[in-house]
Amino acid sequence: MTEALGSLLIKGARLLDETTADVLVADGRIAEIGTTPGATGTADTTIDADGLVLLPGLVDLHTHLREPGREDAETVLTGSRAAAVGGFTAVLAMANTSPVTDTAEAAERVFDLGRAAGLVDVQPVGAVTKGLAGAELAELGLMARSRARVRVFSDDGRCVHDARVMRRALEYVKTFGGVISQHSQDPALAGPTACCHEGELSGRLGLPGWPGVAEEVIVARDVMLARHTGSRVHVAHVSTAGSVEMVRWAKAQGIDVTAEVTPHHLLLTTDLLATENGGYDPTYKVNPPLRPAEDVEALRDALADGTIDAVATDHAPHARHDKEHAFVDAAFGMLGLETALPLVATVMVETGRLDWAGVARVMSTNPARIAGLDSEHGRPLATGEPANLTLVDPAAVATVDRDDSVSLSRNNPWHGRTLTGAVRATLLRGVPTVLEGALQ
Amino acid sequence: MTRHLLSIDDVDAAAMAEIFDTAAEMHDVQRRAVKKLPALRGRTVINLFFEDSTRTRSSFEIAGKWLSADVINLSAKGSSASKGESLRDTVLTVTAMGVDGLVVRHGASGAAHQISQWVDVPVINAGDGMHEHPTQALLDTYTLTRRLGSLEGKHVAIVGDLTHSRVFRSNVKALLELGASVTAVAPPTLMPAGIDDWAKAAGFATSYELDPVLPSADAVMMLRVQRERMSGGYFPTAREYTVGYGLTRERLGLLGADTPILHPGPMNRGLEISADAADSVDRSVVLDQVSAGVAVRMSVLYHLLAGEETP
Numbered sequence: 137m138t139e140a141l142g143s144l145l146i147k148g149a150r151l152l153d154e155t156t157a158d159v160l161v162a163d164g165r166i167a168e169i170g171t172t173p174g175a176t177g178t179a180d181t182t183i184d185a186d187g188l189v190l191l192p193g194l195v196d197l198h199t200h201l202r203e204p205g206r207e208d209a210e211t212v213l214t215g216s217r218a219a220a221v222g223g224f225t226a227v228l229a230m231a232n233t234s235p236v237t238d239t240a241e242a243a244e245r246v247f248d249l250g251r252a253a254g255l256v257d258v259q260p261v262g263a264v265t266k267g268l269a270g271a272e273l274a275e276l277g278l279m280a281r282s283r284a285r286v287r288v289f290s291d292d293g294r295c296v297h298d299a300r301v302m303r304r305a306l307e308y309v310k311t312f313g314g315v316i317s318q319h320s321q322d323p324a325l326a327g328p329t330a331c332c333h334e335g336e337l338s339g340r341l342g343l344p345g346w347p348g349v350a351e352e353v354i355v356a357r358d359v360m361l362a363r364h365t366g367s368r369v370h371v372a373h374v375s376t377a378g379s380v381e382m383v384r385w386a387k388a389q390g391i392d393v394t395a396e397v398t399p400h401h402l403l404l405t406t407d408l409l410a411t412e413n414g415g416y417d418p419t420y421k422v423n424p425p426l427r428p429a430e431d432v433e434a435l436r437d438a439l440a441d442g443t444i445d446a447v448a449t450d451h452a453p454h455a456r457h458d459k460e461h462a463f464v465d466a467a468f469g470m471l472g473l474e475t476a477l478p479l480v481a482t483v484m485v486e487t488g489r490l491d492w493a494g495v496a497r498v499m500s501t502n503p504a505r506i507a508g509l510d511s512e513h514g515r516p517l518a519t520g521e522p523a524n525l526t527l528v529d530p531a532a533v534a535t536v537d538r539d540d541s542v543s544l545s546r547n548n549p550w551h552g553r554t555l556t557g558a559v560r561a562t563l564l565r566g567v568p569t570v571l572e573g574a575l576q
Numbered sequence: 577m578t579r580h581l582l583s584i585d586d587v588d589a590a591a592m593a594e595i596f597d598t599a600a601e602m603h604d605v606q607r608r609a610v611k612k613l614p615a616l617r618g619r620t621v622i623n624l625f626f627e628d629s630t631r632t633r634s635s636f637e638i639a640g641k642w643l644s645a646d647v648i649n650l651s652a653k654g655s656s657a658s659k660g661e662s663l664r665d666t667v668l669t670v671t672a673m674g675v676d677g678l679v680v681r682h683g684a685s686g687a688a689h690q691i692s693q694w695v696d697v698p699v700i701n702a703g704d705g706m707h708e709h710p711t712q713a714l715l716d717t718y719t720l721t722r723r724l725g726s727l728e729g730k731h732v733a734i735v736g737d738l739t740h741s742r743v744f745r746s747n748v749k750a751l752l753e754l755g756a757s758v759t760a761v762a763p764p765t766l767m768p769a770g771i772d773d774w775a776k777a778a779g780f781a782t783s784y785e786l787d788p789v790l791p792s793a794d795a796v797m798m799l800r801v802q803r804e805r806m807s808g809g810y811f812p813t814a815r816e817y818t819v820g821y822g823l824t825r826e827r828l829g830l831l832g833a834d835t836p837i838l839h840p841g842p843m844n845r846g847l848e849i850s851a852d853a854a855d856s857v858d859r860s861v862v863l864d865q866v867s868a869g870v871a872v873r874m875s876v877l878y879h880l881l882a883g884e885e886t887p
Contacts, residue, residue, distance in 0.1 A: 336770030336777075342685035342706030342745060345769045411585065416686030460664035462684030464705070 142180030143167070144566065149185035149527065151517055152493040159190060161523040164566035169519055183571070185527055188560055191496045193225025193524030195503040195513050197317070197396050198292070198372060198448035199473065201227075201258070203249060205234025210453035210544050212249035212258055217542040218451070218473040220255040220569040223526035223559035226504065226513045227256050227473070231263040232293045238263035238274035240282035247284035255569045259509060262286040264305050264316060268294050273305060280312040287508035290317035292372060293423070293468075295354055297323050302358065306367035313508065315394075317370040318358055320379070321424065325350035331464050333406040333425045341409065341416070344464060346425045348376035355379045359386035359393050370506055371395040373450050375424040377434035384443045394506050396448035397435050399472055399479035400549060405429050409463075418459045418466035419549050422452070439498060440489040446503040449476045453545030470549045474541055477528060479550070481557025485530065492530070500526075523566035532558035542575060577879045580692045580699045583708045584749035592754065596718050598875035599868070605642065606871060613874075615882050616645035619676040623649045624667070625702070626682040631841060631866070632702050632712075636679045639873035645676075645881070663687065664694050671695045677881045680704070685742075698880040706740050712840055713746035715872040717754055719865050720795055723836050728755035733789045735761040735821060736799030736848050737810075739768050743840045744799060748780055757781070759789045763820065765810045766801075786821050790830035797838045798823050801848045814847050825852040828859075836861045 143162040151157055151169075158176035160168040170176035201215035210218075212229070219227045229246050231237035237246060243260040250258020262279040266272045268291045279286035289309060296302045296318060305316050326346040332338045334345025355371055359382060362369040371383060374395045386393045406426045409416060420426060438444040452469025459466050480499060484490040490498070504514025515521040533556050538548035562570040569576055577594070578586040587595065605611055621640045623633050633649060640647035652666060671678065677698045680688045685705030692699040703709040717727065724730055732751050738744045738760055745768075751758050758780040760771070767782065768774070775782050783789050790796065801817060811817045818824065823837065828850075831837075837859045843849050854860055 334769045336773040339768030339770040340745070340774055342704075342708070342742060342768075347769070411583065411689065415689045457662040457665070460662040462663050462682060462687040462690065462705075464684045464686075465663070 144181045144183065144568070145176060145179035146183045146185045146190065146527065149188055149190035151190055152496055159517070161563065161566045164523055166517065166519055166521050166523050169517070183527065183561055187529065187531065189492045189528045189530055190517060191223070191492065191526045191528060192500040192514055192517060193526050193562065193564065194223045194477065194499045195507065195509060196224050196227040196449050196451070196473065196476070197288070197446055197503045197507055199227040199229055199451045200232070200453065200469065201229045202453060203233065204245070206455070208544070209455045212246065213253040214542065214544045215451070215453070215473070216250065216253040216255040216258060217575055220562050221542055221559065221575055222473040222475070223477045223528065223562050224256050224473065225524040225526070225562065225564050226259060226509055228259050228261050228288055228507055230292045231261050231290060232268060236263050236267050237261065238266050240275060240278040240284070243279045243284040243286050244282050256564060257509070257512070259507060260284050260286055261292070261317065262289045264289045264291045264296050265301060270294060270296055270298055270301060273301070273308060276305070276308055276314065277311060280314060287312070287314050288317050288370070289314055290319065290372065292317065292319045295319050295321040295323060297354070299357060299361065303361050303365060306361055306365040306369060310365070310367050315368045315370050315506065317372045318354065319372050320351045320354035320358065322350045322353050325353065329464055331421055331425065332409060333427050335406065335428060337406055337410055348378055348427065348431070351376055351424055352378040352382060355382045359383070359391050362393055363389065363391045368392040373398050373401065373424055373448065374435065374444060375401050375427050376431050380434050380438040380443055384438070387443065394445045394502070395443070396446040397439055397444045398450045399447060399476045400470060401427065401435055402432065402439070402483045403479060404549060405432055416463040418461070418463055419470065419547060421463060421466050421468055422470050423468040436483065436489060439484065440494070445498065446506060447476060447480055447498050448503065449473050453543050454547045456546060459547050470547055471541065471543055471545060474543070475536060475550045475555065477559050478534070478555035478557045481528070481530060482555045486556050523563050525563040526559060527561040529558045529560050532556070534558055579880070581710050581876055581880060582688050582692055582699065582701045584710050584713055584746045584753065586710070589753050592714065592717065592750070595714060595872065595875045595879060596721060598878055599718055599871040602874040603868070603871040606867065611642045612644055613642060614644050615878050616640065616643040619645045619881055620674065621645045621647050621677045621679060621877065621881070622670055622675045623647060623679045623702070624652060624670055624681070625650065626652045626687070627703070628653060629681050629703070632681060635869045636702060636873050639870050639877055642870070643874055643877055645877065663690065667691050667694055671697060677877070700876060700880065703742055705742065706745070707742050708746045709742040710746050711869070711873055711876055712743050713750040714876065715865055715869040716747055716797065716838055716840070717750045718872050719838065719861055719868045720836060723861060724794060726755070727751065730756045730794040731759070731792050732756050732795045732797060733759050733761055733793040734797045734799065735786060735823070737766045737801045737805060738762045738771070738799070739766050740802070740805070741799050747797060748778070752778060752780060759783055761786050761789055761821065763811060786827065787830060790827060793831065793835060795836045795838065796823065796831065798849050800840065800842065801844060803844070803847070818847055822847060823849045823853040825850050828853055828856065831859065834858045838862065838865060840865070
C-alpha cells in the first residue's frame, strides 16, 4: 500500500450540501476545502472527482472476518480488502470466530491483525457471554480496557435469550459506555433448524420456519430491559415490520435504542427460495431469513425516516462446500461488503428515499457513533477532520460478477444483478486504499 | 414427462394419465409367475437413501428389478454435513460410478431438487423432508382412480399431521390436478404455516374438525402421526388426538359403506387409525396402495429412464 503521506487533491467533488469543491488532503487530514475551482492549489496526487460524490468513509457495524478459525473463508486481510473496495474505512468484526473473541487477548489479536492489514480500521466486537454460550458474561470490562477498546458486544448468530443475562450485560456495559448488539431470535420460537421465513412459502416448501415474531418478542423485551437498566441496546439486522414498530415506539419513549438493517433485507425477498425461482438455493439462506415484500417495504421506510439508524452488511463469507448441503444444513449468510454502497444507492437513492447526505448518515455518521468510533470516523467533511473518505460515482451502472470479488468467498447473492452507484476511491487517514475502483 | 420427478408440479394430469396407463400394465406383470420385463436391461439405478426407509426403498428396488435394471441400495444415513462431506460431493461421488438414474430419499426438504441441479441423470424424489413424496401421491391417486374411476369432482379428506407430511404436500397437488376437491383436516398446531393462503390460492379447503368433513368424503387419507410430536407440544395426549382426529370405529359410521380409506404406512393403530378402519375389508385400501406402489414406480422408472440414451 501507499506509504508516502504526501498531499492529495480531490478535484471537483460533490459535497453533501450539493456544492462542488476541491478538497485538499495532507497529513491524514482534510487541509482545505475550496469552492472556487483551481483556488485550492496543487498537490502530489490529484484525483479527478468530476461527477463524484464525496462521503465520509463508510463504517460497517456488522462484519464477519472469520479469522481466527476459518481462514479458508476469509481473513482479516482479505475481509479488509473487500471492505476497502466497498468504500469502508472502519468495520466491526463479529466475535463468532474460533476461538471466540471473548477475552482481551482475543480482541487485541483481531485488532492487531486489522492494523497490520492497514486497509480499514478493524474494530473487534466482543462476545457478551463466554464462548457465546449465553450463560456467563465474558470479560466485558477487560475487553473494554484492552488496546482494542471494545465498545460493542454481541453474541451474534446466537441471541442472548436469557433475560437475566441480557439485563446484567446491559447494566455492566454502562461502566464504559458500551452497547449490546443483539441478534434477536427467540430460540424457542426459531430453533436451530429454522431456516426460512415462516409463512405460506415455508409451509409449501416444507422448510422449518423462522417466524417474524421470534425476532419481535426479543426486540420488545430488549427495549424494555434497556429502559429498565437505563442502558443502550442495538438491534442487529432488523428484518420485520413488527420489529420496526417496536423500535419506533421505543425511540418515541426516549429509550436508548438503535437499529441496523442489512442491504439484503432492503431488497431480497423470501420468494427467491420458491421452486419457480430456482428453488432451495442456499445462496439465499441467511439469518435472519429473507422476508416478504411487505417487510422489505417497512424496512426501507424505517431507514428513510430514521427509525433504523444504520445499514450494516452482515458480510458473512463461507467456503463453497459449506453452502453445498441440503438447504436446512447449509451455512447461513451472504457476502455484503463490496456491494453495500451500490445496493443502498439503488434501493434508497435512485428511488428518492435518501439523498447522499442521508447515505452518509446511515452508512458512516450513525454507525460510527453507535460503535464509539466517532472521534475518527463518520466525521463532517470539514477542514481539520481525519481524511477517512469515500468517493462514489452515483451514475455508474455495473453488473455484479461474483468472480470479481476480493473476498475469499463466493456466496454472493447479487451475482448477475445490475446495480447503480460505485465506489471509486477510499481514503484511510489520507492514504488511498482504493483508487479508480481498484485496491491500492 | 419431465427429466426428473422431484415434485407433483413436474406432472400434469395428462402425464399422470400416462403414468397410470403404464402402471396398469405393470400391475398385470405383478401377477405373472415370471415378472421380469426387459425395459431397463443394462441400466443401473441407485437408491440413494439418506434417511431410513424400508417400504419405499424395497418398493423402488422391486420396481427396478422387475424392469431388469441393476438396482443398488446406498444408505448414506446421517447428514453428510456431520461427516465433513458436502451433499454435492456425496452425490457426485455416487454418480461418477456411472449410474443411469438416482432415486433419492433425504430428511431435508429440497434435497432432491438441489441434487437434480448437480447431476446429469434423472432424479426421482423418494421423499424429501417435509416437502414432497411424489411417487406416494401417484400411487395413492392411482389406487383411488382404480377404485373410484375419474377423480373429477370427488371429495377427498386428508387427515393428520399436515405440517410434517410430504405425503400431504404431494397428494394435495395431485388430487387437485386430477380435478378432485380436497379438505385438509388437522388441529391448528399440525397445519403448515400460512396454509390458509396456500389453500386459497390452490383451491382446497381446511378444517379443524373431522366429523363435518367425513359424510361428504369420497375417500379418506389418514396420515401417520408421530408420537414424538407430543413432546413438541403439537397436541397434549394421544387420547385427545384420537378423540379429535382418529378414524375411530364410531367415525366409520359417518363414512359410506365402501368409501376407500388410505394410509401411507406405517400405521399407528389406535392413534390415528383404529383397527376397525385399518382392517375394514370394504373400505381399507392400505395393501392395494403397497401393491400399486410397485406398479407406479415401475411406470415412473420406465418413463424417465427407458427413453434415456445410455451415456
